[in-house]
Amino acid sequence: MSLSPAFLDELRMRTTLSSVIGKHTKLQKAGREWKACCPFHKEKTPSFTVNDEKGFYHCFGCGAHGDAIRFLTETRGLPFIDAVKELADGAGMQVPAPDPRMRERQEKSASLRDVMEAAATWYIDQLKSPAGAETRAYLEQRGISAETQQAFGLGYAPDARGKLEDALKEFGRDKLVEAGLIAVPEETGRSPYDRFRSRLMFPIRDQRGRVIAFSGRIIGxxxxxxxxxxxxxxxDKGRTIYNFDRASPAARDTKRIIVVEGQMDVIALDQAGFKEAVAPLGTALTEHQLAMLWRIDEAPILCFDGDSAGQKAAMRAVERAMPAVQPERSLAFVHLPPGQDPDDIIRSGGTGDLRKQFADPLSLDTFMWHYESGQIDARSPTARAKLKRRLNELAGAIGDPAMREEFGREFRDRFWDTFGWKKKEVDFVRDALAATGARNALQGLDLYIRAILLGLSRYPAVVQSRADQIQSLHIGEGLLSRWRDLLVTAAFERPDLDEDMIETILADAELESAEKRHSWRDLGFSFFYRKTDPDIAVRDLEAAIDTIARSQELDENLEHVRANLEQAADSEDFEGVWNRESERRKRLMEEKQRLHDELELLGEAAA
Structure with missing residues (x-):
């Protein structure tokens, strides 16, 4: 049934969310919201909130989020239309008559589901038959118990071109073709045939546990x-995750979800007690699959094979994830021995080791560093330069500004700790870099802000001509902020302000040592040098201010992109929004890198 957005919005507006959820979960008033222990996972301290004004619930523990319709579909397993009808009855609304075309599509989908369920049952029967003896022996050799086989609905497709079609002939060939069970050769004159033959069959289910497809492993x-x-x-392969229907409830209990490469790995982990395991379907994780995982766990654990192909697959997932990474959306990793997968480790008695690794997985930044640094010859300066550039690219691909900054800093620290100065020299430089009166060394943008303030202290006329722009720079709290405010105030109170007067003002404010330039610590801008032509110095100072201001404006734009990417997961046009915002992020990052390069050139021009 096709329901208009206007009808659904009206339904949500007329529905008091807390009254719907309150029938299933005990709610307590908390200001303008309600709170409770989450109905989606086990917890003792309430982290589940209900906001009637905004019409959504959210759990800060497991990430569950949605409206009244979603609450009924998630907690009671109601089909979407049944949830709508129940809410409409409570709101005194009449559900619109069905659209004939939508009804036809729904009936078509329903009949295809009947086909898939019948096929799943037939494959199970074939596994139990004499024809399935070799496959049963294979499962026994892999240590898959009869109980596990039944839980996952494993079956067998016999080595015959038309047995399935014969068995399901009541549905008709067209339905079997549409369901993907029968393949039609492109060559004319050749008959359709069973797509799956001589294969161990894994039914693929949707989030409600209904069979929608199959994956078959060749036997022999x-x-x-x-x-x-x-x-x-x-x-839709890119929007489906194997075992997601069974793993989601388990993941809410364990507060983690484990992503492995294949179905046999999922089954082996499940049988070993790790019920929260899932797998993509033979391809790298897609953006939509990542969004599904993040709804369950803010840092899904990727446990891919320890060989080169497995690690490359993990890295491809990282690259897909980077635009949407944020403090609440990351990835974690378990590193397996080369040539081994989870099934190998479990069968060799390594369940305990896996449990320890799942309890303390590698963080996203650690995995990226190990993977990328492992790709180079550390003895080669060219290779090290490529590594530095690659790490900068990876950090720059992160949509969230705070995460992007922190990952960039982490990669720089790891690089220098590994390839740079010895520790004694590092400690000396870090101590020397500490700005006077500040606890921590100035890093990144703060170094350029300090450079601008040094220039303004030498050329106070620029403070008067660019006061609004200087005042609007995001500097934060602390010494640099106090320094900037003193300069702006002094420039307006004393029109004849000069460099000597600024030094006196800073001394009175106990900031006199802050404006002393250190030749080896500060960047080499032209406006630091008395020999520089004043016109050139002022020109470069104004250019540096413009560049910093534009860079901060880009950061704000990138924050909007990050927010749009975060919301894209719930958009009907998910792929369109994702592609559009990702392209916008790319353009903004390219401009930001260009501005950074220009600023570095300005800082090196007179050095």
């Missing part, structure tokens, strides 16, 4: 090793 020789259903009206 043959390629491909794994074969998935094609995209159908029920199945």
């Amino acid at each position: 020789d043959g390629k491909p090793k794994y074969l998935n259903s094609p995209d159908t009206p029920l199945f």
Whole structure:
């Protein structure tokens, strides 16, 4: 049934969310909101909030989020339309009559689901038959118990071109083709045939546990090793995660979700007690799959194979994730021995080791550093330069400004700790870099802000001509902020302000040592040198101010992009919004890098 956005908005507006949730969960008033222990995961301290004004609930523990419709579909397993009808009855609203075209599509999907369920049952029966003996032996050899086989609905597709079609003939060939169970050759004159033959069959289910597709592993020789259903009206490979329906409730209990490469890894982990394991379907994680995972766990654990291909797959997932990474959306990693997957480790008695690694996985920045630094010959200065550039690119791809800054700082620290000065020299330089009166060394943008303040202290006329722009710079609290405010105030109170008067003012404010330039600590801007032509010095000082102001403006724009990317997960046009905002982020980052390069050139011009 097709329901207009206007109808759904009216339904949400007429529905008091707390009254809906209060029928299932005990709520306590907390200011303008309600709070409770989350109904989606086990907890003792309430982290679940309900906001009637905004019409949504949110759990700060497991990330569950949604409106009244979603609450009914998630907690009671109601189909979307049934949840709408129940809420409409309570709100005294009439659900619009069904759109004939939408009804036809729904009936079509319903009939395809009947086909898929029938096929799943038939594959299970074939596994139990004499024809499935080799596959049963394979599962026994892999240590998969009968209980686990039943839980996952494992089956067998016999080595025959038309047995499935014969078994499901009541549905008709067209339905079997549309469901992806029968393949039609492109060559004319050749008959359709069963897509899956001589394969161990894994049913793929949607979030409500309904079979929508299959993945088949070859038994014996043959390629491909794994074969998935094609995209159908029920199945979109990039929007589906294997075992997500069973793993989601377990993940809310364990407060983590584990992503492995294949179905056998999921099954082996599940049988070993790790019920929260899922897998993509033979490809790198997509943006949509990442969004699904982040709704369950803010840092899903990627446990890919320890070989080169497995680590490359993990890195591809990282690159896909970077634009959306933020403090509440990251990734974690378990590093397996080369050539081994989770199933290998479990069968060799390594369950305890896996449990320890899952309890303390590698952080995203640590994995990225280990992977990228492991790709180079550390003895080569060219390779080290490439590593530095690559790390800068990865950090720059992060949409969230705070995360981008912190990852950049972390990579710089790791680089210098590994390839740079010896520790004794590092400690000396770090101590020397500490700004007078400040606890920590100035880093990144603060160094340029300090440079501008030094220039303004030498050329106070620029303070008067650029006062609004200087006052609007984001400096924060502390010494630099006090220094800036004194300069701006002094420039307006004393029109004849000169360099000597500024030194006196700073001394009275106990900031006199802050404006002393250190030749090896501060950048080499032209406006630091008395020999520089004043016109050139003022020109470069104003250019530096313009560049910093524009860079901060870009940071604000990038924050808007990050927010849009975060909201894209719930958008009907997810891919369109993601692609558009990702392209916008790329352009902004390119301009920011260009501004950074220009600022560095200004800082080196007179050095």
